[in-house]
Amino acid sequence: MDQAESLRQLVRSKRGSKQAPKEEDTREDYGHYTTTKVITVASGKGGVGKSNFTVNLAIELSKMGNRVMILDADLGLANVDIIMGINPKFNLTHLIKEEKDIKDIITETEYGVKLIASGSGVKELVNMSNQQREKFILKLSEIEDMVDILLIDTGAGISKNTLSFIYAADYTIVITTPEPTALMDAYGLIKVASSGKKSVALKLVVNMVSSKDEAKEIASRVILLSRRFLNIFVESYGYIYRDRSVLNSVMAQKPFAAMFPDSRATACVREIAKKVSARFVKENEKLIEQETPEATGIGGVFKKVFDLFTK
Numbered sequence: 001m002d003q004a005e006s007l008r009q010l011v012r013s014k015r016g017s018k019q020a021p022k023e024e025d026t027r028e029d030y031g032h033y034t035t036t037k038v039i040t041v042a043s044g045k046g047g048v049g050k051s052n053f054t055v056n057l058a059i060e061l062s063k064m065g066n067r068v069m070i071l072d073a074d075l076g077l078a079n080v081d082i083i084m085g086i087n088p089k090f091n092l093t094h095l096i097k098e099e100k101d102i103k104d105i106i107t108e109t110e111y112g113v114k115l116i117a118s119g120s121g122v123k124e125l126v127n128m129s130n131q132q133r134e135k136f137i138l139k140l141s142e143i144e145d146m147v148d149i150l151l152i153d154t155g156a157g158i159s160k161n162t163l164s165f166i167y168a169a170d171y172t173i174v175i176t177t178p179e180p181t182a183l184m185d186a187y188g189l190i191k192v193a194s195s196g197k198k199s200v201a202l203k204l205v206v207n208m209v210s211s212k213d214e215a216k217e218i219a220s221r222v223i224l225l226s227r228r229f230l231n232i233f234v235e236s237y238g239y240i241y242r243d244r245s246v247l248n249s250v251m252a253q254k255p256f257a258a259m260f261p262d263s264r265a266t267a268c269v270r271e272i273a274k275k276v277s278a279r280f281v282k283e284n285e286k287l288i289e290q291e292t293p294e295a296t297g298i299g300g301v302f303k304k305v306f307d308l309f310t311k
């Protein structure tokens, strides 16, 4: 049996072993029934708030009862760990080099969210042999049962790495600010992401706004441009106020959702988390009705990432 077949068998047996939910099942039983939802967070311009959004969205999703993991895929410039004020001992590099097992590189945080930290050697993803790659995917599939939602924080710009994660995810949240430069770069990212052969699902979050009206106006501009010139529907997913508590929390190395739970920024992220969570439950219900679920989960996602790397 080759590696690919063993991967398929693993996925099949995982699915087969799960019981269909019963009426008395709680929302949590539902949530844990199907494979992991994978959401990538990306932007055109740098410094628009991706990492802060990812961390605080993860915390809010976790408060709602979801089991959440962050994968820091900002290769080389990882800073999710800094925002969370933690110092992970092991990261993706150790897994790739087979020095550590998947369970060893998962950092538990005090915020109820798990983190797979990035590492400077992660560029090796591109240089792995086929056999190494299959092994790596198999290892990642092992965390399937531990996680409901995997959030992937990416680096700014349109790198091959980021595009791979956009194509592989269930959907991508594009972050922009109202600045014309950030908007142009967000549009540029949407253009490149939607010009590939694969279909992509894109959502938009406008960060650092001063009013709801400003957020609305900015979002509708991006959505209209994308529809008119790229023929792609980008869905508005919310906005976050420019809020000093974000800066203060970064300085304190404590996420604002934890440090300032009553801040305007936290309230905005909570609204987005509600949307993400509701969608997750609804899609799971749909999957449960299907005889053969089409969700790909973590193993499938990384397989797609690698397929793109090698093409």
Ligand SMILES: Nc1ncnc2c1ncn2[C@@H]1O[C@H](COP(=O)(O)OP(=O)(O)OP(=O)(O)O)[C@@H](O)[C@H]1O
Pocket (backbone or CB within 6 Å): 043, 045, 046, 047, 048, 049, 050, 051, 052, 053, 074, 154, 155, 156, 207, 208, 240, 241, 242, 243, 244, 246, 247, 250, 265
């Ligand atoms: N809603 C907000 N209100 C005020 N300041 C914010 C807000 N969001 C982000 N910032 C500021 O922007 C800075 C950059 O945020 P962050 O590191 O999350 O951006 P990024 O998009 O991940 O950057 P990079 O592209 O370098 O990865 C933060 O340190 C903070 O000072």
Ligand SMILES: [Mg+2]
Pocket (backbone or CB within 6 Å): 050, 051, 052, 074, 079, 154, 155
């Ligand atoms: Mg970042």
